[in-house]
Amino acid sequence: MHATQTTADTLGNRPRCVVILAVLAFGCQEYTISAKSGVESTIDTATTTPAADQETATLEDTGCRAEDEVCDGRDNDCDGEIDENLWQACTNCLGGPGKTVQCLDGVYEPCPVPMDLDPQILDFPETVDECLWGTLGNLTPVDGGLQARRDQSQRIWVPDGTLLCSLEIESTTKVIQFDDHLFLTLNGIYLLGSVHIQPLLTPIEEFYQYRWTDIAGVNNNTLVQEVFCASGYSTCELPQSQTKGTVSLAFSPSGNQALMEAATDLSSSDYVVGLTMTGDNDRSDCQHSGLRLEARVTYEERD
C-alpha cells in the first residue's frame, strides 16, 4: 500500500491531529514528510525506530496493534502488506496431502476438485487357447488343482501427474462364461471372482492382494465355490464356472473411496484392471467369453 502524494506546505499549515488522522486512514504504516521533495515516503515499521521528530506519526500513535497475519483482506501485523505469505494446505480426494493454495484478496484460492474423464472401455477379448502348462509360473496339469492361469490386463488412463479419485466399473457385457475360474483385480486387489481364494491371500486394509504364487497348486475342492465380492460392493454378480450367467459390478461411494486408497497405496501412478483365468487339466481351461467393462473415473492434480 502506498500513500498518495501530499505537499509539505499543505500539511505543515494544518494541526498535527490531521496528520495523525491521515495515518489512521491509511492503516498501519508510518509516514514521514520530506520538506525538500514534499512527498511522503513509507518506512518499514519492523526495521525502523520511530523518530522523535514532530512531523513523524508513530505506530503507537496510529493504534495499529500487530497481530498474526490472517487471511482477511487487512494488514494484521502492521507491516504495510495485506495477507502476505499466507498459504493453506488442501486435502486431496483420497484424504492425503493435496496442493497448497495462497490467500488472495482476503480469501484462500479454492482447493482443486476432482474432474471427470470420458468413460473408458476396458476390453478383455475372448480367449480360446488352452492354458500354457508348465511355463511362466504355471504348473503341470493336475485334476482339481489351480495349476495354470492366463492373464489379461487393461490400463485405466488418467493424465500424468494426477491422482485417480473415484472409479466406477460397469460391465457392458451382460452374460459371461468361463472355465475354470475367473478373477478380476485392480492393481492386484482381488475385486471379483468365482471362488473364495481370499483366505490364501495377503490382507491389505479391507481388501486382499492377489498373487498367483499364493494360490498356485492349491486343490480347488478345498475352497468355497461361491462368488467373491470385495468389500464395499453395491452390486456384484458372476456365474459359476462353466455356466453362462450375468456379470455386474459396482462399488458404493464409501467402498469406492476405500478401494481407491488401497489401489493408490499399491501403485501410485498406474491403475490396471486384471483378468485372470485358471485351469486344472482340461483343454478348455483358461478360457472366457469376451468381457467388456466401462470405467468412469474422476481425477485430481497431485500436489
Ligand SMILES: [Ca+2]
Ligand atoms: Ca501484513
Ligand SMILES: [Ca+2]
Ligand atoms: Ca490479513
Ligand SMILES: [Ca+2]
Ligand atoms: Ca478344468
